[in-house]
Amino acid sequence: MHETRPDGTLLRSTCDFCGKEWDPHGTDLMIEGHQGSLICTRCLSIAYLDVSVHRGGFEHQGSKCTMCIEERDQPQWQSPVNEANRVCLRCIKQGATALEKDEESGWKRPSA
Ligand SMILES: [Zn+2]
Numbered sequence: 001m002h003e004t005r006p007d008g009t010l011l012r013s014t015c016d017f018c019g020k021e022w023d024p025h026g027t028d029l030m031i032e033g034h035q036g037s038l039i040c041t042r043c044l045s046i047a048y049l050d051v052s053v054h055r056g057g058f059e060h061q062g063s064k065c066t067m068c069i070e071e072r073d074q075p076q077w078q079s080p081v082n083e084a085n086r087v088c089l090r091c092i093k094q095g096a097t098a099l100e101k102d103e104e105s106g107w108k109r110p111s112a
């Protein structure tokens with residue numbers, strides 16, 4: 001999520017799934033969802049491995065996804081630090097595709 005000052009300027013951006021603060025001067029990227037939700041590349045890798053590769057996340061199926069704000073009948077990855085935050089398979093795949101297209105990210109989808 002983005003934290004803003006009272007005047008609307010950006011204070012900091014943190015990953016909704018691990019709480020890591022984004023470093024605007026670093027090389028890490030974050031994928032932005034609806035309503036300012038953010039997932040860092042590290043969390044996306046873990047989520048991808050868990051849900052897309054190992055076919056996990058079925059226990060959270062049907063709950064609201066933090067990234068697309070929709071209740072999807074799809075497996076979801078739950079944040080280890082905030083149980084209310086989940087990312088659905090569709091958003092995981094979209095994020096993975098976006099990161100792969102961005103050559104600067106150097107991100108590769110994890111495989112089993
Ligand atoms: Zn994260």
Ligand SMILES: [Zn+2]
Binds near residue numbers: 068072
């Ligand atoms: Zn979603």
